[in-house]
Amino acid sequence: MLEKSFSGRKGFETRCVQLNNPFRKIWFQSLLLIVLAGAVLYALFQQEATKESGAMPGGRAPSFELEDVQGGKLRLADYEGKGLALNFWASWCNPCVNELPLLNEAYKLAGFEMIAINVGEDAEAAQKFVDRYELAFPIALDKEQQVKKRYRVVGLPLTVLIDPQGAVIERHEGELKDMADILRLMERLKDE
Known part of the structure; x- marks a missing residue:
């Protein structure tokens, strides 16, 4: 010392x-x-x-059960054995407003499975958007944003591709702006 x-x-x-x-x-x-x-x-x-948690490609997609805009249920398990696209969106999100009509056209052309998951809004707001753009694919409501958290969504829109075995094969963050890019992306669902 x-x-x-x-x-x-x-x-x-x-x-x-x-x-x-x-x-x-x-x-x-x-x-x-x-x-x-x-x-x-x-x-x-x-x-x-x-x-x-399925947040990254190669991980298992987290299961979910959400209410749709008509009050029915949409479950990931119902799409087991099929490739599936999930699109996280909100009606106040300008890139989502631009992207969803293009996804709708691609959905009609290519015939892939898709669920559009509305984040944080009620059925009325989502239904107005669906009616305005005549969206043909199922719309799920994630009012409490639990599925958003499980999929680690930090920005909208986000498109997640899930293969028939339930693994995430692609995450596209941000707006899909080009029909050819959308169709190429969705082709991955058929290739898996």
Whole structure:
């Protein structure tokens, strides 16, 4: 232990103590190691949770059951054995407003399976949009945004392709602007 003394102007004495204790050094290194190990484990678990949740291609698509705009039920399990496109959207989202009519035309042309999942809106708002654009595919309502969270949707629109075995094969974030690109993307559902 090294001790130094300093005298102040008015006679007050201040003591600074510097510890050169090997146990303190070991304790600090151990604490640092624990923090680093925790950070690495957290990152690994987050990565694995993301993959298992279906958020990334290769992961299993999370199951869901949602109400549709007519009050019926739409379940992922009902599409088992078929390729499926999920499109997350909202009526206030301008890129969604641009994209959904194109997806509707592609749906009619190519005949792929699709569910458009409205995020955070009620049946009335979604139905107005469906009627305005004469959408032909099923519309599910994710009012509480639980499916949005399970699919780790951070921005709209998002299109997720699921193969017949239930694995995510593609995630397209943002607006699909070109019919040829949409048809090429949906062709992946038939190739799997």
